[in-house]
Amino acid sequence: MSTETILILGGSFAGIGAAHYALRHTIPQLPKKQGVTYTVTLVNPSKDFYWRIAGPRAAVSKQLIPPSKYLYPIEPAFAYAKGTFNFVQGSAAHIDTAGHTVSVTTASGQQQSIHYAALIIATGVTTPSPLFTQTNNGSDLESTYNDFQKALSTAKHVVIGGGGPVGVETAGEIAEFLNGKPGFLSSGPKNPRGKVTLICADKKMLPILREAISKTAEKYLNRLGAEVLYNTKVVSATSTEEGKTLVQLADGKTIQADLYVDATGVRPNTSFLPKELLDNRNRVSCNPRTLRVEAAGPLVYVVGDVGSYTRGGVMDMADAIPVAMTNLKTDLVAHISGKPPGPDRYYTANLKEQQIAPIGTAKGVGAFGGWRVPSIMVWFLKGRDYMIGMMALPTVNGDSWKKEGKWKPEVGRAGLSSG
Ligand SMILES: Cc1cc2nc3c(=O)[nH]c(=O)nc-3n(C[C@H](O)[C@H](O)[C@H](O)COP(=O)(O)OP(=O)(O)OC[C@H]3O[C@@H](n4cnc5c(N)ncnc54)[C@H](O)[C@@H]3O)c2cc1C
Numbered sequence: 001m002s003t004e005t006i007l008i009l010g011g012s013f014a015g016i017g018a019a020h021y022a023l024r025h026t027i028p029q030l031p032k033k034q035g036v037t038y039t040v041t042l043v044n045p046s047k048d049f050y051w052r053i054a055g056p057r058a059a060v061s062k063q064l065i066p067p068s069k070y071l072y073p074i075e076p077a078f079a080y081a082k083g084t085f086n087f088v089q090g091s092a093a094h095i096d097t098a099g100h101t102v103s104v105t106t107a108s109g110q111q112q113s114i115h116y117a118a119l120i121i122a123t124g125v126t127t128p129s130p131l132f133t134q135t136n137n138g139s140d141l142e143s144t145y146n147d148f149q150k151a152l153s154t155a156k157h158v159v160i161g162g163g164g165p166v167g168v169e170t171a172g173e174i175a176e177f178l179n180g181k182p183g184f185l186s187s188g189p190k191n192p193r194g195k196v197t198l199i200c201a202d203k204k205m206l207p208i209l210r211e212a213i214s215k216t217a218e219k220y221l222n223r224l225g226a227e228v229l230y231n232t233k234v235v236s237a238t239s240t241e242e243g244k245t246l247v248q249l250a251d252g253k254t255i256q257a258d259l260y261v262d263a264t265g266v267r268p269n270t271s272f273l274p275k276e277l278l279d280n281r282n283r284v285s286c287n288p289r290t291l292r293v294e295a296a297g298p299l300v301y302v303v304g305d306v307g308s309y310t311r312g313g314v315m316d317m318a319d320a321i322p323v324a325m326t327n328l329k330t331d332l333v334a335h336i337s338g339k340p341p342g343p344d345r346y347y348t349a350n351l352k353e354q355q356i357a358p359i360g361t362a363k364g365v366g367a368f369g370g371w372r373v374p375s376i377m378v379w380f381l382k383g384r385d386y387m388i389g390m391m392a393l394p395t396v397n398g399d400s401w402k403k404e405g406k407w408k409p410e411v412g413r414a415g416l417s418s419g
Contacts, residue, residue, distance in 0.1 A: 001035050001036075001037065002035060002036050002037075003036075003037050003038075003039055004036055004037070004038050004039070004117035005038075005039055005040075005041050005114065005115065005116050005117055006022050006026070006027070006038060006039070006040045006041070006116070006117060006118045006119075006120070006328070007041050007043070007102060007114055007116035007118070007119050007120070008022075008040065008041070008042045008043070008119075008120045008122060009043050009092045009102065009119070009120070009121050009122060009123050010043070010044060010121070010122035010123040010124055010269070010304065010306070011042050011043070011044025011046070011049060011074050011087075011122075012044070012049060012050065012052070012122070012124050012304070013052075013124075013304060013314050013317055013395065014122035014124065014303040014304025014305070014306075014317055014320075014321065015042060015044065015120070015122035015123075015303075015304070016042070016049060016074065016077070016395065016396060016398075017303070017317050017321045017395070017398075017400065017401060018120050018122055018303050018321055018324065018325060019040050019042045019078070019085070019398075020078075020398030020400075020401040021321055021322065021325040021401045021404075022040050022325060022328070023040055023078070023080075023081045023084060023085060023398075024398065024401060024402070024404075025325065025329070025401075025404040026325055026328060026329045026332070027039075027040070027084065029329060029333075030329070030332055030333060030336060031333060031336050031337050033336050036336075037084075038084075038117070038332075039083075039084050039085065039086060040081070040084065040085050040086070041085075041086040041087075041088060041114060042074070042078075042085070042086070042087050042088070043088045043090055043091070043092055043102075043104050043114070044074065044087075044088075044089065044090075045089065045090065045091045045107070045134075045135060045136050045137075046074075046089070046134050046135070046136060046137045046138060047073060047074060047075065047087075047089055047137065047138070048071040048072060048073055048074065048134070048137065048138035049071070049072045049073075049074050049077075049395075049396050050070060050071060050134040050138070050141065051069070051070045051071075051072070051386070051388060051392050051395075052070075052132060052133075052134075053314065053382075053386050053387055054069065054070050054385075054386035054387075054388060055070075055131060055132040055166070055170075056132075056166065056169035056170040056172075056173045056386075057169075057173045057358075057361075057386055058070045058145060058386075059131040059132075059144075059145050059148055059149075059170070059173075060148075060149065060152065060170075060173045060174055060177045061149065061173075061177060062145065062146075062149065064361070065385070065386070065388070067138065067142050069385075069388050069392070070388070071138040071141070071142075072392060072393070072396040074087060074396070075087045077396045077397040077398065078398075080398075088104060088106065088112065088114070089106060089107040090104040090105050090106035090107055090112065091104065091105050091272070092104055092123065092272050093105045093111070093272050094272060095119075095272065095273060095274070095296075097274075097277075097296045097297050097300065098297070099115075100115055100116050100117070100119075101113050101114060101115050101116070102114050102116065102119065107136065107137075116299075117299065117332070117335075118299040118300070118301070118328050118331070118332060119296070119299065119300045119301070120300075120301050120302070120303060120324065120328070121273070121284050121293065121300070121301070121302045121303075121306060121307075122302070122303050122304045122306065123268075123269040123270065123272075123304075123306050124268075124269055124304050124305050124306050125266035125267060125268050125269060125305045125306060125312075126266065126267050126268075126269055127166070127262075127263070127266050127267075128262040128263075128264060128265070128266075128267070129261050129262045129263060130144050131144065131145070131148060131170075131261060132166060132263075148259075151258070151259055152174065152177065152178075152259060154258070155178070155194055155258035155259050156193075156194050156195065156258055157194065157195045157196075157197070157255070157256070157257050157258050158174050158178070158194060158195070158196050158197070158257060158258060158259045158260075158261070159196075159197045159198075159199065159234075159245070159247045159255050159257040159259070159260050159261070160174070160196070160197070160198045160199065160260075160261045160263055161199045161233075161234035161237070161247070161260070161261070161262050161263060161264045162198075162199070162200075162201075162234075162262070162263035162264040162265065163198060163199070163200025163201065163202060163204075163205035163206065163207075163228070163230075164205075164206065164207060164263065164265070165206060165355060165357045166263040167198055167200075167205075167261075167263035167264075168198065168205055168206060168217055168221070168357050168359065169357050169358055169359070170261055170263055171196055171198040171221055171226045171228075171359075172220065172221060172224060172226065172358065172359035172360045172363075173360065174194075174196050174226075174261075175189075175194075175196040175221065175224035175225045175226040175360070176224045176360035176361060178192070178193045178194035178196065178225065179191075179192045179193055179194065179224055179225040181224075181360065181361070181362060182223045182224065186223065187219075187222065187223060188222060188223060188225060189223075189224065189225040192225040194225070194258075195225070195227070196221075196224075196225060196226035196227070197226070197227050197228075197229060197255065197257075198221065198226055198227070198228045198229070199229050199232060199233070199234050199247075199249065200228055200229065200230050200231075200232075201231070201232065201233045201264075202230065202231070203230050203231055204230070205217055205218065205228065206355065206357060206365070208311075208353060208354070208355045209353060209355055209365070209366065209367055210353065210367070210372075212372075213365050213366070213367060213372060214365075216365050216375075217357065217359060217365045220359040220360070220363040220364075220365065220375075221359060223363075224359070224360050229249075231251075232249045232250050232251040232253070233249065233250040233264075234247055234248070234249060234250075234262070234264065235248045235249060235250050236248045237260045237262065240256070244256050244257060244258055245257045245258075245259065245260040247260055266305070266312075267282075268281070268282050268283050268284075268305070268306050269306060270282050270283065270284060270306060276295050277293060277295050277296055279308040281308070283306060283307060283308040284302040284306050284307050284308060285308045286301070286302045286307055286308055286309055288308070288309040288347065288349075289344070289346045289347055289348075290323070290324075290327050290344050290345075290346065290347070291303065291307065291309060291320060291323055291324040291327065291347055292324075292327060292331075298331060298335075299328065299331050299332070299335070301324040301325075301327065301328055302324070303317070303320050303321055303324045304317065304320070307320070309347060309349070310349065311349070311351070313355075315350075315354070316349075316350065318400075319347060319348070319349075319350060320347055321401070322345065322404065322405045322407070323345045323346065323347040324347075326345040326404075326407065327344055327345055330342045330343070330344065330345075342409070343409030343410065344409070344410070345407050345409070346410055352369050352370045353367040353369075353370050354367060354368055354369060354370075355367065356368070356373060356378045356381055356382050357378070357382075358378060358379065358382050358383035358386070359383075360383075361383060361384075362379060362383070363375045363378075363379065363383070364378030364379055364382065364383045365378060366378050366382075
């Protein structure tokens with residue numbers, strides 16, 4: 001009896017989703033081959049899944065979001081697949097596409113070589129601020145939050161770099177923590193305890209959303225005691241001897257901050273991959289319709305924010321994971337049976353105006369499918385608990401992937417272009 005491995009690198013939204021999809025819909029549909037069984041191996045540096053979406057509030061207050069709400073053990077969530085699922089705590093260090101192996105550095109520092117029949121790259125992105133990225137284990141993130149919360153309790157001026165959703169949400173959470181909730185009709189806090197400054201490189205915040213929504217976001221931030229500086233960038237942030245941070249702006253101004261949060265974007269986790277597999281933004285280059293990583297040879301796919309095909313985000317996974325995993329199944333069936341492959345399933349990016357951003361615990365802005373969403377709806381969908389109650393457990397235990405999802409084959413197979 002031999003075992004063939006569907007190897008998944010990265011255990012977050014994309015990798016966990018791909019693993020559940022493979023166990024529930026891919027492996028059960030493979031043709032039976034005498035003496036061969038297929039299993040899923042998931043490699044991730046931490047044993048815990050991090051509900052990153054809640055980062056802006058969890059970083060600020062463990063009373064509002066305790067660790068048990070943002071960290072979820074991965075292995076027990078796959079108990080239903082005992083014998084077919086393996087978890088390796090470690091990081092992919094090297095890939096040999098010709099030999100179909102990935103070298104993994106395990107948590108105990110050993111090198112493990114894993115041979116794959118099929119490979120899914122889902123190693124995501126790292127944020128410049130340690131507040132929004134889990135590294136080796138959940139307790140490290142907890143101590144990062146403890147340190148931040150201690151410093152925040154005495155902070156008089158906090159600067160946040162970056163006018164995207166993470167910067168806006170973080171500014172709102174910090175401002176409300178420092179200054180409290182404003183009265184119903186007030187335009188600012190009564191007795192502000194601290195100043196919060198959000199630095200936005202553009203003339204508006206929240207790039208995906210229209211300007212009018214950005215203006216409303218600014219109004220809500222102002223009510224909580226946060227100001228927004230537009231059209232300037234953070235050039236550098238250096239620690240001073242007094243324990244402060246000197247934030248240098250592109251327009252020549254400097255701000256001495258008690259705390260600085262860098263929310264200026266993300267960096268793909270691809271340093272273990274050869275350059276030939278990457279695009280010019282260091283994302284994994286793939287066929288944008290099939291999500292195959294064609295330069296890596298057959299049976300290699302990418303899902304999640306690390307892929308060249310996506311503008312990122314958790315909602316996009318609902319479109320991308322079924323595509324990559326259906327094409328993986330088609331390719332594996334052809335590989336096992338020796339018959340020509342069936343039709344491809346295609347990914348189409350949803351590029352509509354779609355994003356919701358809570359601003360403090362009571363307000364928020366956003367749009368869904370091109371329609372502006374009222375503040376109360378943003379609160380209901382996300383602001384209450386950053387979607388933990390609605391989505392965290394189904395994401396980690398695979399209930400989100402109970403159904404394979406319907407699709408119609410298009411005529412022909414997708415071309416070899418890489419996006
Ligand atoms: C603060 C914040 C708030 C957000 N809020 C929202 C939101 O409200 N809605 C939304 O749609 N999106 C949101 N996003 C974006 C969302 O978090 C990402 O789209 C999502 O995390 C991407 O998931 P992923 O699985 O592709 O990658 P990641 O979540 O980045 O996970 C990658 C995983 O791979 C692991 N890994 C890295 N390197 C290796 C390696 N060499 N070997 C093995 N494993 C490795 C990492 O440790 C990690 O566990 C937010 C992002 C941030 C930072």
